[in-house]
Amino acid sequence: MNLRTPDSCSGKVPGLYIHIPFCRTKCPYCAFYSETDLSFIPDFLRALFKEMDMARNQFDRFDTVYIGGGTPSVFTSYQIEEIVKRIRHNFALASPAEITLEANPADINISFLERLRDTGVNRLNLGIQSFDRKTLIFLGRRHSSAQAVSAIEISRKAGFTNLGFDLIYGVPGQDMKAWLDTLSRGVAFAPEHLSCYQLTVEANTPLITRYQKGELPFLPEGLQYDFFIKTSEQLEDARYTHYEVSNFSRGIKYASRHNQKYWNHTPYLGLGPSAHSFSGNRRWWNHRNLEDYINELSLKNAPIQAAETLSPKQLRLEALFLALRTSAGVHLKDFSEKFQYDLLLEKGETLARLQEEGHITIRDGILYPTRSGLAIADSLALI
Numbered sequence: 001m002n003l004r005t006p007d008s009c010s011g012k013v014p015g016l017y018i019h020i021p022f023c024r025t026k027c028p029y030c031a032f033y034s035e036t037d038l039s040f041i042p043d044f045l046r047a048l049f050k051e052m053d054m055a056r057n058q059f060d061r062f063d064t065v066y067i068g069g070g071t072p073s074v075f076t077s078y079q080i081e082e083i084v085k086r087i088r089h090n091f092a093l094a095s096p097a098e099i100t101l102e103a104n105p106a107d108i109n110i111s112f113l114e115r116l117r118d119t120g121v122n123r124l125n126l127g128i129q130s131f132d133r134k135t136l137i138f139l140g141r142r143h144s145s146a147q148a149v150s151a152i153e154i155s156r157k158a159g160f161t162n163l164g165f166d167l168i169y170g171v172p173g174q175d176m177k178a179w180l181d182t183l184s185r186g187v188a189f190a191p192e193h194l195s196c197y198q199l200t201v202e203a204n205t206p207l208i209t210r211y212q213k214g215e216l217p218f219l220p221e222g223l224q225y226d227f228f229i230k231t232s233e234q235l236e237d238a239r240y241t242h243y244e245v246s247n248f249s250r251g252i253k254y255a256s257r258h259n260q261k262y263w264n265h266t267p268y269l270g271l272g273p274s275a276h277s278f279s280g281n282r283r284w285w286n287h288r289n290l291e292d293y294i295n296e297l298s299l300k301n302a303p304i305q306a307a308e309t310l311s312p313k314q315l316r317l318e319a320l321f322l323a324l325r326t327s328a329g330v331h332l333k334d335f336s337e338k339f340q341y342d343l344l345l346e347k348g349e350t351l352a353r354l355q356e357e358g359h360i361t362i363r364d365g366i367l368y369p370t371r372s373g374l375a376i377a378d379s380l381a382l383i
């Protein structure tokens with residue numbers, strides 16, 4: 001399968017994602033793939049390096065690298081250094097490349113962080129989730145609020161000038177006041193980036209079992225909306241740009257360059273168990289299970305579980321769905337040229353209604369979701 005995509009084909013530089021499939025403990029709400037048996041780390045690293053070797057000619061170069069998971073900070077700084085070295089050895093990186101690593105506040109110390117900086121990691125995303133003790137306990141997090149504060153302080157000390165926090169709202173037992181308190185505490189540290197996710201109840205998690213047993217109340221839709229709107233208002237008042245449904249940055253300069261690739265159909269290569277890749281109209285993904293992933297690579301096979309080719313209609317619908325989740329919106333002329341589909345012509349009535357309801361605006365040929373539009377982005381995309 002030849003998936004080579006020169007930059008010049010799409011005009012967009014691809015991104016590289018590495019999935020680290022390990023966590024020390026599992027959080028009951030999480031559906032991302034990870035294992036807690038860390039004794040597999042050496043086998044995983046050998047397999048990952050083989051996969052890099054096999055994938056080295058698929059893309060010309062990358063300008064972002066995102067090391068996520070799972071919990072990359074369960075690795076030693078030497079193991080992370082080795083991963084970054086192998087990336088540089090196998091792939092061309094544009095300069096300057098954005099290199100992000102996700103970390104759990106409980107794992108990091110100053111020497112770990114300084115070494116990360118030395119390896120070229122220049123963006124750190126801390127999985128803080130909350131500053132409230134009860135919420136952290138409910139979420140099954142293994143760090144405390146004090147550890148989160150200390151992680152932020154030492155990250156700055158180690159020289160990270162592009163720092164992001166993940167926070168979660170809509171947690172049972174958390175009222176608006178408690179959430180806004182966590183948000184203000186986060187903002188007080190002036191992170192360059194904030195991802196504020198609503199707690200979602202994912203299939204095959206211990207959390208969904210609790211809901212199914214009736215142990216927990218679902219958050220009423222009206223309250224979900226209120227959480228979203230308050231979050232957006234509070235962060236925009238604090239001069240953050242609400243650039244995607246769940247993402248805020250201190251000016252567009254600090255928007256995640258890597259994650260934007262997922263939202264605008266830029267090609268990306270994903271390595272590691274369960275990682276997804278995309279190029280042109282094709283998407284493919286790796287075996288989710290660590291053992292399958294390692295076995296395939298030990299047989300010198302690409303660890304790809306399956307692939308799909310998107311039809312022009314699927315690509316169009318997906319492009320619309322993704323663009324309506326971002327403040328960049330949809331450039332109507334570009335969209336029409338790319339997909340041979342004139343949104344104003346085809347969906348004029350619906351767009352007029354959505355404008356009247358205040359969910360979208362159209363200015364200078366661009367269709368933008370408003371704040372309330374972002375709040376209902378999933379249904380907006382059904383136009």
Ligand code: SF4
Pocket residue numbers: 022023025026027030031032034069070071104127
């Ligand atoms: S939320 Fe993060 S730390 Fe918790 S299980 Fe999922 S990937 Fe691991």
